[in-house]
Amino acid sequence: MLSATGVCTLLSIVVLFFILGFLLIQGGKFLSWNFFTKLPAPVGETGGGMANAIVGSGKILLLATCIGVPIGFLAGVYLAEYGNAAFSSAIRFVTDLLNGVPSIVMGIFVYTLIVLKTKHFSAFAGGVALGIMMIPIALRSTEEFLRAVPLSLREGAMALGAAKWKSIVTVIIPAAISGIISGMMLNLARVAGETAPLMFTALSNQFWSPGWNQPTASLPLMIYTYAMGPYPDWHRQALAAGFILLAMVFIVNITARFIVASGMSQKSRL
Amino acid sequence: MGVPIVVGPDARPAGRASGFVGLLSRILNVDRLAHGLVFCCAACVILLTVLLAYELWANSALSRMQFGWRFLFSSTWDPIAGKFGALPFIYGTVITTFLGLLLAIPLGIGAAVFLAELARPRISDLMTFLIELLAAVPSVIIGLVGRFVLIPILEKIVPTLKSVLGLLPIFSGPFYGVSIFSAGIVLAFMILPFIISISREVLLAVPRDLREAALALGATRWESTWQVVIPFARTGIIGSIFLAMARALGETMAVTMVIGNSPKIMASLLAPGYSIASVIANEFTEATGDLYLSALIELGLVLFCLTIVINGAARLLIMMTTAKGAK
Numbered sequence: 119m120l121s122a123t124g125v126c127t128l129l130s131i132v133v134l135f136f137i138l139g140f141l142l143i144q145g146g147k148f149l150s151w152n153f154f155t156k157l158p159a160p161v162g163e164t165g166g167g168m169a170n171a172i173v174g175s176g177k178i179l180l181l182a183t184c185i186g187v188p189i190g191f192l193a194g195v196y197l198a199e200y201g202n203a204a205f206s207s208a209i210r211f212v213t214d215l216l217n218g219v220p221s222i223v224m225g226i227f228v229y230t231l232i233v234l235k236t237k238h239f240s241a242f243a244g245g246v247a248l249g250i251m252m253i254p255i256a257l258r259s260t261e262e263f264l265r266a267v268p269l270s271l272r273e274g275a276m277a278l279g280a281a282k283w284k285s286i287v288t289v290i291i292p293a294a295i296s297g298i299i300s301g302m303m304l305n306l307a308r309v310a311g312e313t314a315p316l317m318f319t320a321l322s323n324q325f326w327s328p329g330w331n332q333p334t335a336s337l338p339l340m341i342y343t344y345a346m347g348p349y350p351d352w353h354r355q356a357l358a359a360g361f362i363l364l365a366m367v368f369i370v371n372i373t374a375r376f377i378v379a380s381g382m383s384q385k386s387r388l
Numbered sequence: 389m390g391v392p393i394v395v396g397p398d399a400r401p402a403g404r405a406s407g408f409v410g411l412l413s414r415i416l417n418v419d420r421l422a423h424g425l426v427f428c429c430a431a432c433v434i435l436l437t438v439l440l441a442y443e444l445w446a447n448s449a450l451s452r453m454q455f456g457w458r459f460l461f462s463s464t465w466d467p468i469a470g471k472f473g474a475l476p477f478i479y480g481t482v483i484t485t486f487l488g489l490l491l492a493i494p495l496g497i498g499a500a501v502f503l504a505e506l507a508r509p510r511i512s513d514l515m516t517f518l519i520e521l522l523a524a525v526p527s528v529i530i531g532l533v534g535r536f537v538l539i540p541i542l543e544k545i546v547p548t549l550k551s552v553l554g555l556l557p558i559f560s561g562p563f564y565g566v567s568i569f570s571a572g573i574v575l576a577f578m579i580l581p582f583i584i585s586i587s588r589e590v591l592l593a594v595p596r597d598l599r600e601a602a603l604a605l606g607a608t609r610w611e612s613t614w615q616v617v618i619p620f621a622r623t624g625i626i627g628s629i630f631l632a633m634a635r636a637l638g639e640t641m642a643v644t645m646v647i648g649n650s651p652k653i654m655a656s657l658l659a660p661g662y663s664i665a666s667v668i669a670n671e672f673t674e675a676t677g678d679l680y681l682s683a684l685i686e687l688g689l690v691l692f693c694l695t696i697v698i699n700g701a702a703r704l705l706i707m708m709t710t711a712k713g714a715k
Contacts (some may be wrong), residue, residue, distance in 0.1 A: 170647045197430065230443045338528045346645065
């Protein structure tokens, strides 16, 4: 009976390696210079690439980070350092609620909030949608790592006469910074793979989208569109793009965990 | 008697900071500003959630006025005639989630038991790390692999399945590859990592004395795990199942790519179906007319309420278990 449980674990891990291996082989085969530098070819023709999707994803994620990280970080500081019992528990409850909202409902929300009002699909709307998705996790991870800072550091700062905000900025946050950064990286990796919110906020684009007010192509959405299409060339490109996305997500994830691990071992040496 | 206190040349009266920052600190009360700023950000979160609920409510008003509660029980989805009913999608969502849970729960709890009870700590940590990597795989990638790998495999396996079980209504009818069955399998792999990691944490929180007491009374390893540890952690494991359920209900991309997009309620698992998230994803940008859009937004509202309820129940259950373990 007990060995059956081992089989269960092995099965779960085998799935992971299988996904990785499949994309590595199938997707890696079709990676080419064209893929990174060309725009999508007209429907049915071969030789196109996903340059605009890669750049578009980058733009949207940049905006998402600029929106989600500061709000989540500062709100986390509030929960960890200030805050009274009732309001804090309300915020934690609401954060969990926001975290549990399906990503497509978030897309509907930003559609009604921004796209309907500006009458445009835009990279701005897409960035806002992903930014709002980043807030709950940024908040939770910041609060967790700030709470983990030992009391002795806080008391030391206070004993030296530092004002509260100064002790937070110069002592407490730097002590927790490795954890906070790794939390943000994990957050970014998660949001980078989200497709549903972008479906009706940034829509998609066959060409370059200058500025922030145009519909913008993004990598996950291109993967979806191409995978569902009937052309073998599109399927090959979808697999290649899938490989790129998965590789990025894994690299960021593994780096983030190393940062946390090395941060923890540094702290234990204090 | 004491050590003489020497006041150096650059000693200042305590409390007077110098420079620009010091000037700023004395003109504005920076502490109050900082407090205000972080408070605003925290309040932002509450504001956004309230705004989300309001926008969903307000924008689905047209459809709610038109159909009322019948929306949830009618199975006609006819955009041309302007008749909308959510039943096929609710059915599809519930069946795929149920199927996914059916497959993921035994696998997940089994793996969690292995990682918490049997594996050596370092192997357990390494395997947990790999399983958390599986959780990080974007849903569109799992859909991709589902479409290009799972469906061809199923197309080979299902004829054999049908020859054995084809008399049952749930396995009747033609199989086109895209089906509720495929969607259920894909969902199972998406929620498996959540069940494993939360159940593992809950099992690790069970106090050692319970296990050791069972073993001291002569129970085998399996008996102590199955009859003592798991029942103690039962509430938390159920909480993890609820969380996985909430995740599965809202799962869009992976399901849309393998479910077949057919708004009909069929008894067979091998038939194509439709889930709430999939219909929104597929039809939102092509919705003609306000009523159509409003009906889709009302579907979003239904999904929103469903996930709130299940998430809330899940958090409560997990809180109850960790409190029990800490006592």
